[in-house]
Amino acid sequence: MFSEYSIAELGSIFAMQGFAGLILFSVFLLMALGLAIIFGQMGVINMAHGEFMILGAYVTYFTSQFFLNYVPSLFDGYFFVAMILAFLAAGALGMAVEWLLIRHLYKRPLDTLLATWGLSLILQQLYRSFFGPREVGVDLPQWMMGSVPITDTIEVQINGLFVMGLTTAITIAVAALMYRSRWGKQVRAVVQNRVMAGAVGINTERVDRLTFGLGCGIAGVAGSAFTMIGSTGPTSGQLYIVDTFLVVVFGGAASLLGTIASAFTISQAQSTLEFFLSGSTAKVITLLSVVGILMLRPQGLFTLKVRR
Template sequence: MSFETFVMQAFGGLSLFTVLALMALGLAIVFGLMGVINMAHGELMILGAYMTYLTAEVFQQYFPALMGIYFLVGVLVAFIVTFAFGMLLELVMIRYLYMRPLDTMLATWGLSLILQQLYRQIFGPIDVSVPIVSWLQGAWQAGEGIELPLSRIFILFLTLFVAASVYFFLFRSRWGLRIRAVTQNRAMAGAAGINTARVDAVTFALGCGLAGIAGSALTMLASTGPGAGQQYVVDTFIVVVFGGVESLLGTFLSAFMIGQMQSMFEYVLSGSMAKATILTLVIVVLYFRPNGLFSLKVRR
């Protein structure tokens, strides 16, 4: 493998890492911190992607002169819509299924099938795509024979910004303190005056909102269809479990490792063999470290 090929494959791994990291951060909050197995997480990502697509359509029709900022607006719209949907979902279904992981898994799996059918009815079965804004078109010439698309570079920085924002929200804000208190000891947090039901709703909605941002990022990398979420949800669960279900840093590092391995293995193997090889490595690691590769310093 030449140096140029290695760089391009590594950058391809970073592109996969951006979607996996954004998806996994949301799932780590919902699954790792709350213990909710949300099988509809992929469909929430697709909801965010469709919101970005609708934003592009609205800007093209009504505000063509502002198309340069439609994607930034689309990311915000995707987060708000999926956050609100997460709040509603927690209110009408999830809150009645806490401490019942199998029931939660079955209920959210059924929800994922319903959402897929709704997407087919509303947006059609054909994949849709969004235009790339003018300032993200083209590529950065990093070297001779090495061209890195500007859109993917932007998504990488967006992922780092979102990860930093999640960190400051959870570890440097009053709401983050409440979330961590409820996670560590619900009874004591309630006795201290924290509204645990409200914290649960906000925490679940935050995880859903992050999935929406992942959907926006996906539109810059590939087309979007009703069933596209199922292609990522299993990989996202693997990322969370491999990194450590209660470790956000572990989740982030795990997404980077799996993204790079996927890209490198696909260069020498087929796509299915690459996934099988990664899954085998994950199983071996979890055999020796059942709590995840990066779970050593997690408080329990």
């Protein structure tokens, strides 16, 4: 597999694929952050998480078209508006879903799996009916185009650097929200002992709804980032949902550090293997490796110590 390349060529290949893996890592992490909050903190298996991501991608696409057609002078800044709108749209839909559906299914994980899987099919059909079956792509601002040369053989894409910076900022913000804010303390209190949290005055239903909305909103921002590396279609979210669940389970449910480490490991492995092997073979090898590790450490890479 490596004999066809010189040492210098292999170095360039690993560097380029490593950077491509970092872009994939950014999307995985944004998706997994939202899913880790929903699955890790609430115990809800949200099979429609990919559709919340695609809602954010569609919001980004239509925002780009609006700016391009009606206010072209402000087109360079449309992406920041699109991210905010994607977060609000996906978060609002998430809170509505929690109120209408999820709140009736807590402590019944298999029921939430089936219910959200059905929801994903409904959302896919709604996207197909309203936005059309064809995939669409966004127009990027001029400042996001091009690449930055690192060496004579290695270049990094500017939009990839932007996505990584965005992911870093959101990860820091989520960590601060969950571990430094009053609301984050309430979330962790509800996770550890719902009855006692309610007894001391925490509105557990409100915490659940906002937590689900936050997770879905982050998925919407992941959809905005996704538009930079792929086209948007009604079923595009299903391509990432398995990998996202794999990231969350491998890293350890409810562990932010585990989610980051897991997303980095899986994205780098897939990106590098896909260059030398086919995409399907790379996914199979990655999946088998993760399953093997989970057999030895079923709780994932990192776990939270909770008093029972």
